[in-house]
Amino acid sequence: MLNFEIKERIPNALGRAGIIKTTHGDIETPAFIPVGTKATVKALTPEQVREYVGAQAFLANTYHLYLQPGMDIMRASGGLRKFMNWPGPTFTDSGGFQAFSLGNVSGKRKSKFGVVDETISNGGQANTYSSWTRPLVPPLRRDSGLLLGLGLLTSASEMSKRSKYSPAQEENDITNSMAKIDDAGVTFKSVIDGSTHHFSPEKSIDIQVAIGADIIFVLDECAPPDADREYQMRALERTAMWAEHSLEYWKKTKRADPNNYQSLFGIIQGGRYEDLRKLSAETIGKMDFDGFGIGGTFDKGDVSKAVNVVCQELPEGKPRHLLGIGELEDMIMAIENGIDTFDCVAPTRIARNGSAYISGGKRINILNAPFRNDFAPVDEKCSCYTCMNYSRAYIAHLFRAKEMLGATLLSIHNLHFVVDFVAKARRAIVEGDFSHFKDDFLKSLHS
Numbered sequence: 376m377l378n379f380e381i382k383e384r385i386p387n388a389l390g391r392a393g394i395i396k397t398t399h400g401d402i403e404t405p406a407f408i409p410v411g412t413k414a415t416v417k418a419l420t421p422e423q424v425r426e427y428v429g430a431q432a433f434l435a436n437t438y439h440l441y442l443q444p445g446m447d448i449m450r451a452s453g454g455l456r457k458f459m460n461w462p463g464p465t466f467t468d469s470g471g472f473q474a475f476s477l478g479n480v481s482g483k484r485k486s487k488f489g490v491v492d493e494t495i496s497n498g499g500q501a502n503t504y505s506s507w508t509r510p511l512v513p514p515l516r517r518d519s520g521l522l523l524g525l526g527l528l529t530s531a532s533e534m535s536k537r538s539k540y541s542p543a544q545e546e547n548d549i550t551n552s553m554a555k556i557d558d559a560g561v562t563f564k565s566v567i568d569g570s571t572h573h574f575s576p577e578k579s580i581d582i583q584v585a586i587g588a589d590i591i592f593v594l595d596e597c598a599p600p601d602a603d604r605e606y607q608m609r610a611l612e613r614t615a616m617w618a619e620h621s622l623e624y625w626k627k628t629k630r631a632d633p634n635n636y637q638s639l640f641g642i643i644q645g646g647r648y649e650d651l652r653k654l655s656a657e658t659i660g661k662m663d664f665d666g667f668g669i670g671g672t673f674d675k676g677d678v679s680k681a682v683n684v685v686c687q688e689l690p691e692g693k694p695r696h697l698l699g700i701g702e703l704e705d706m707i708m709a710i711e712n713g714i715d716t717f718d719c720v721a722p723t724r725i726a727r728n729g730s731a732y733i734s735g736g737k738r739i740n741i742l743n744a745p746f747r748n749d750f751a752p753v754d755e756k757c758s759c760y761t762c763m764n765y766s767r768a769y770i771a772h773l774f775r776a777k778e779m780l781g782a783t784l785l786s787i788h789n790l791h792f793v794v795d796f797v798a799k800a801r802r803a804i805v806e807g808d809f810s811h812f813k814d815d816f817l818k819s820l821h822s
């Protein structure tokens with residue numbers, strides 16, 4: 376089992392400070408986990424990520440490593456940590472999100488709607504995403520046993536109403552669609568060469584075993600952010616089924632090695648629908664996972680309630696990871712409502728565009744004219760390597776001269792800023808002062 380200790384709680388809230396103990400080191404939580412998509416946090420050496428950023432762990436991406444360098448190389452390398460000289464804990468996602476969202480970009484025209492492609496389905500059960508936009512509603516399975524069992528689909532008339540979906544609504548050429556989902560998994564095209572691949576729940580685990588991260592996630596169906604309720608229900612049902620298969624497979628085959636224990640996290644879905652998120656958390660939360668990831672897209676300002684509803688249903692003694700949240704305000708709200716770890720590409724992505732966080736949570740863009748002769752650090756109050764040694768003017772010069780060191784220096788600053796921000800939130804929880812920390816931050820952010 377993964378060892379997770381709760382050290383202190385936020386009074387009258389679900390938030391907590393704790394320690395996740397992995398085979399390769401501890402993670403003090405709450406913690407921000409930088410993203411190293413292709414076994415590298417972009418523009419930084421692993422040593423910089425550890426020493427200058429202060430990151431305790433990072434999250435790599437299964438989809439990208441599967442396609443490049445591929446599983447043979449990953450196995451031969453001895454795993455992610457050896458391959459990239461990172462001594463600490465690591466996470467990998469399941470690869471599902473990218474398979475769904477990137478599976479359609481191999482040079483063909485994107486169509487506006489997802490369509491139901493009966494020809495590749497098992498009994499008409501496939502969903503097809505042709506772009507990350509609103510899908511049409513696919514026909515529900517006749518044997519939607521799980522949802523029926525959960526009381527979600529109670530009436531036969533409701534079922535038959537749903538099954539009246541007509542393919543005549545389809546207006547797109549289905550050959551444009553590159554990511555296809557059925558009960559067996561997701562079939563998608565490589566972003567690198569357009570070749571076709573398939574992820575099943577079991578295969579996602581096999582790939583993540585080859586990569587060898589300490590914390591790995593089950594394959595889930597990531598419905599497009601604006602998918603409607605019926606689509607979300609189907610995605611939720613499939614996600615629950617895949618979770619069961621993953622857990623079974625994991626227990627049978629991979630779980631026994633105490634020297635290289637990989638923790639399997641289930642994933643909660645449900646899109647924007649509160650009751651579906653709650654249902655997903657109830658269902659997945661009962662399964663014997665080491666921890667849980669919360670996926671999906673949230674409306675602005677919706678994070679605290681969405682996370683609260685889910686965390687109320689999850690077992691208290693297991694860690695919870697929020698996938699892909701990068702706004703500081705959202706992080707504070709998520710921490711208060713019971714999230715232990717986050718990952719997001721935002722700090723490094725915006726850094727490469729010249730954007731930097733400053734104290735109070737606002738941002739500056741280093742390419743703005745006044746910074747050309749501004750010899751102050753990026754942020755006066757920041758103690759990072761970049762701010763201790765370099766000026767805004769120097770970094771502005773590097774960006775204007777298209778020198779890659781500019782992206783490196785700003786990535787160090789932004790990642791340090793976010794990692795440190797979450798570490799301060801942790802300290803505030805431990806010292807019983809979280810509500811002040813939160814109020815002060817929100818005041819300065821909105822001033």
Ligand SMILES: [Zn+2]
Pocket residue numbers: 753754757758759760761762763787788789791
């Ligand atoms: Zn700094």
